[in-house]
Amino acid sequence: MAHTIVNSQNAPAPIGPYSQATMANGVLYVSGQIPLNQQTGELVSGSIEDETHMVMKNLQYILNEAGMDFSNVVKCSIFVKDLNNFGKINETYGSYFTSNPPARETVEVSRLPKDVNVEISCIAVK
Template identity: 65%
Template sequence: MEKIIIQTKEAPAPIGPYNQAILAGETLYVSGQIALDAHSGEMINENITEETHQVMKNLEAILSEAGLNFSNVVKCSIFVKNMGDFATINEAYGQYFMSNPPARETVEVSRLPKDVNVEISCIAVK
């Protein structure tokens, strides 16, 4: 099976030894995204709603580069620093999956890269 690296300047560049996404066959594996604005290099995190929307925009840019969109997503993993933010994150996240949302888990963790409050990864199929 061929492994294709997906890379776009519309989402933040990786901050470690990984790629934004890998297309393996018909499946796209998207690395966890944080609320870093790809153009300004600034963290968009004045509040958890804004932060979540920026994460979703970064995911959307990577999906788009692979010729996909949120309707192709079959699984998301959400990592949060504070489970108390769950309802607010869920509300923002839900705006991107208006029908047939993917499978998902949400896990509280003690710390995330660059001390963000939320990180989301996804798996999508063509």
């Protein structure tokens, strides 16, 4: 099966041997994004809401590069270091899906890349 690599100049470059996203048969698989600001090269710090907004913006940049937006997303995976932040993350995340939210799971993990507090990946369909 042929697939196409999708990379956005606006989202952070991968920090390992992977692509920001790959497209196969009209399905876009977006790698987990962390709250890294591509313009400054710095991690967004402060509130978990600020971190979650940056993650969602990075996902949006990649979706847009593939000619999609959040309405195309059918599945998300959220990884958090502290499930006590679930409510704040959920509220921020939910603001990007005004109708027909995608399927999702939220998983607490012991550690994330660069010791961030939240990472989100998604799958979208054209």
